[in-house]
Amino acid sequence: MSGWIVSIILLGCLVALHLFWQNRCRSIVLGKAEATGREAGLAKAVGMAGMFANMPEGVLVTDADGRIEFANQAFCRLFELQENPSGKTVMEAIRIHQAIDLIERLKVESSIEQEEFMLPDLEQRFLQANGVAIREKDGVHRGTILMFHDLTRMKRLENLRQEFV
Known part of the structure; x- marks a missing residue:
């Protein structure tokens, strides 16, 4: 009789150990998936920043409070900024x-x-700014993206053309 009791206790311990390791493996897999998701999000953000950084137009990204999150080099040149305005x-x-x-x-x-x-x-430099709001799916405002185009050369050519007409 005591052999059966020991067997049942041993079986219960094995089931508990199995459930513990199954839970542990599941949490490790979920942790890796979450880390991979964070890395993918970071890579996507870095890719977007890289794309914006190489654009000839000035790009400005603000948060919901109007603070600058990103400004590319072209933006800093347009506005003659000595340091990053982030x-x-x-x-x-x-x-x-x-x-x-x-x-x-x-x-x-x-x-x-x-x-x-x-x-x-x-x-007398002329700029055109195009902007779009960044919104979540539920419509909550998260910030803005502004793109600045230097129109100075075009405006000067337009003025020259008008002078000759």
Whole structure:
């Protein structure tokens, strides 16, 4: 009789050990899958940043609070910034009210917005900014992406053409 009791206890211990290792293996696999998902998300973000970094247009990405998350080198050249403006507000970084107004409009608009403005410097440089809001599936505003095109050369050629007509 005591042999049966020992066998049942031993069988119970083996089942418990099996369940423990099965749970442990499942958590290891899930941890690896989660880590792979994070790595894929990071790789995707790095790929997007790499794509934006090599664009000739100025690209600015802000968060929901209007703080700069990313600005490519072309953006820094357009606005003659000496350091990376990440973490600053747009007003702190470039002090262009039209860009701030565009970002504010994008918080409520879901379409692509466009704004043309002249930079307040001695050279009279003209820029066009196109912006789109970043939204979650449920419509919550997460930030904006702005792309700045330098229209100065085109505007000067347009003025020359008008002078000859």
